[in-house]
Every structure is written in structure tokens, then in C-alpha cells.
Ligand SMILES: [Zn+2]
């Protein structure tokens with residue numbers, strides 16, 4: 006989802022320091038020409054791709070899927086080429102030097118950065134133009150709402166990219182233009198980095214609704230029986246939110262999400278396709294899954310988990326350093342290899358540990374949390390028969406706050422409704438029921454889990470106890486790791 010090409014381009018422009026100082030005035034014209042030449046190359050390739058796809062589709066309707074595969078490959082290559090060209094413009098042509106030193110944008114902060122980044126923005130715009138023509142010919146609706154006009158397509162793509170990139174860009178700007186000038190000694194403090202990560206992380210979580218609203222076209226769910234049903238569900242679960250939004254995807258995406266950690270500034274998003282394909286009670290179950298993540302404080306737990314993991318990994322890194330110091334003399338490293346090879350080996354081991362750790366630990370935790378949210382989603386809906394296990398009629402109006410003591414009992418009807426909603430998600434998105442999913446678990450597994458709860462009377466309680474145990478265990482490990490890492494910093 007994240008625009009990786011943009012991130013790499015930002016890194017090329019601002020991560021690696023280009024040579025400083027201006028270039029001779031007589032040279033500037035030529036450098037600008039070179040820059041325009043590089044951009045022109047992309048324009049030719051991108052529009053060429055659009056024309057090629059259009060021509061192939063109109064002459065040979067049969068091979069649409071082959072053309073589509075080649076088109077997707079070509080867009081990847083084009084992205085790679087755009088990065089090579091932009092890297093060349095920055096580091097070889099010296100565009101940033103022309104902008105900063107010769108044209109005097111240095112010291113203008115964000116404005117100067119924007120000028121340095123301008124060639125890439127133009128390049129990206131040209132690539133989108135080519136993609137628009139190709140995707141129209143292929144009738145691909147990968148990107149929300151394509152199939153309209155070029156201007157609309159460009160605005161949609163820019164909004165998506167801007168909304169998703171903004172947290173990264175803001176983080177960078179806050180660090181460089183705010184933190185460093187205000188506290189010149191900040192960088193030297195050992196606590197600077199962890200503090201920054203925590204501060205910026207929470208800032209992004211709090212501001213996420215703004216980014217989401219920039220990235221995707223949304224509108225408020227109109228008043229009606231569905232909205233009132235969802236509001237009742239939220240009230241019974243004690244969940245506060247700013248609004249329920251319909252996320253317009255041109256009917257291509259079936260999805261839901263909740264964004265924002267502050268109760269007063271938080272949206273639940275349901276896509277147009279979800280509202281079209283599901284019955285109101287299924288929509289309520291999906292809505293319940295999303296608010297289940299909040300009710301169980303999953304986002305905060307993940308934040309805490311990441312902070313603890315950073316501490317844990319820094320301890321592991323220290324341990325590795327010692328191991329390498331100790332084992333270094335035992336291993337015969339040929340002279341021509343030098344210390345870089347040892348460093349590289351150490352870095353590779355750290356990376357491998359990091360990968361394995363996140364794959365297993367984070368994956369497992371995430372899947373447990375998803376199961377918990379599934380159960381929560383099943384709880385907010387029911388068979389609506391009062392005598393099933395005795396539960397409240399979720400649609401009884403008006404709702405009496407004293408009912409809250411009765412909680413949200415789980416019934417067969419609720420479990421089946423949620424399983425049905427999962428099946429609709431899989432069918433709509435063309436997901437194989439057995440396809441594994443690292444963060445969520447396969448659809449077949451999720452449905453089996455709900456069926457198991459339906460069969461086993463005490464299953465739900467046991468599951469909730471297990472998750473609680475897991476969280477307590479993780480909390481102990483993480484708190485100890487953070488404590489140990491902090492202690493090492495200061496001693
Ligand atoms: Zn979820």
C-alpha cells in the first residue's frame with residue numbers, strides 16, 4: 006500500500022548527502038537541460054507504454070490477460086527506471102546543488118526541499134498519465150475510481166500518495182526543522198532516538214484520520230436504519246467515534262478499517278462495495294470487528310510491543326557484538342577481507358534475527374488479536390431471539406444504559422453472521438479460502454475457529470484467558486527489555 010518508489014526517491018534526495026556547494030554559473034543551463042532530458046526519457050517510455058497497451062488490446066482481444074501481466078511488469082520496470090533517472094539527476098547532474106546553492110533556495114526549508122523533489126514529482130505525474138491510458142484500455146480498476154477522466158485519475162493518485170506519505174515527510178521535517186534548531190544538543194543525548202520514535206509514533210497514530218481523509222475520497226454514512234444500527238452497536242460497546250464514513254472505491258474494494266486512537270477524533274471507514282454486498286447485520290458484525298480492535302486496545306499494545314522489541318533487539322545487538330569480539334580471533338579472516346566483512350556478517354545476523362522475530366512473534370500476536378476482534382464482531386450481533394443464551398435484543402430501542410451490565414453475550418447467531426461476512430469478503434476479493442495470511446490467518450482458519458467456539462460451550466472464555474495470558478507474558482518481557490536497555494544506556 007505504501008508508495009515504495011516515493012520513499013526510495015525521498016531517500017535518494019534527502020537521505021544520502023549530495024556534494025555541497027554550487028556549480029559554475031556557465032554550467033547551469035546545461036545541467037537544467039540534462040534534467041529536462043532525463044524527464045523527457047521517462048515521458049517517452051511512459052506514454053509509449055500507454056500507446057503499446059492500447060494498441061495490443063484493440064488488435065488482439067484474446068490475450069488481454071497476457072497484456073495485463075506484461076503491463077504490470079512494465080510499470081515495475083518504469084518505476085525502477087524513474088528512480089535511476091532521478092538518482093542521476095540528483096547525484097550526477099547536481100540538481101540539488103543548482104537549486105540550493107546557485108538559485109538560493111538553501112535555508113528556505115520545506116520550499117527548498119520541494120524544489121529538489123520537483124523533478125521526481127514531474128516524472129511521477131508522467132508515469133501516471135501513461136498508466137491512465139493503459140489502465141483504461143485494459144479496464145483495470147486497480148486504483149480507486151479509475152475509468153473517469155485523466156484529471157480525476159491524477160488527483161486520485163496524488164491524494165493517495167500524499168496521504169500515505171505525509172506521516173513520513175512530517176516526521177522528517179519535524180526532526181530537522183523543529184527539534185534540531187530548538188534543542189541543538191538533542192542529537193547527542195542517548196535518549197534522543199527512542200524518545201523521537203515514541204513521540205513521532207504517537208503523533209502519527211493520533212493524526213492518522215487526517216492522512217486517511219486526504220488519501221481516500223470518503224463521505225459520511227447518511228442517516229438511516231443502518232447508521233442507527235451501527236450507532237447502537239457502538240453505544241453498547243462503549244465506543245466513541247467522530248463519524249462513520251463511506252469510502253468510495255468505485256465498487257472495487259471490499260474492506261473496512263478504523264483509524265485514530267483518540268475517542269473524539271476517530272473514523273470507521275466502510276467501503277462502498279462492502280455496503281453493497283452485505284446485509285445490515287453483516288455490516289454491523291464487520292463494524293464490531295473494527296471497534297473490537299479499539300475495545301481491546303490492540304493498537305496501543307502494538308505500539309508498546311514495537312517499543313519493547315526495539316529495546317530487546319538493541320540488547321541482542323550488544324550480545325552479538327560481544328560474541329563477535331570473543332569469536333573474532335578464533336576465525337581466520339584473510340587479510341584482504343578486513344573488518345568490513347566482519348561488520349557485514351554482524352549486520353546480516355542482526356537482520357536475519359529481526360526478520361525471523363517479526364515473522365513469528367508479530368505474526369502470531371497479530372493473528373491472535375484478529376481472532377479476538379472476530380469474536381467481538383460476533384458479539385455485537387445475535388440471533389435476535391431473547392431466549393437463545395439470554396441476550397439482549399441488539400435492536401431494541403431505546404437502549405437503556407443499565408443494560409451495559411449484561412455485557413455482550415456471544416451466541417450462535419452472532420458467530421454464524423460473522424462467518425458469513427468473512428465468506429463474502431473472500432468471495433468478493435477472489436481470495437482462496439485456504440490462502441494463508443500472515444497478519445490475519447486464512448479465511449478457512451478464521452471460520453473454523455468461529456465454528457469451534459459454536460461447538461464448545463466454554464471455548465470463548467478459554468480463548469480470552471489465553472490472549473490475556475499472552476499479553477501479560479509479553480508485557481513482562483517488554484518491560485524487562487525496556488528497563489534493561491535504559492539501564493545500559495545510563496550506567
Ligand atoms: Zn482486524
Ligand SMILES: [Zn+2]
Pocket residue numbers: 387388389390393394396416417418419
Ligand atoms: Zn442468540
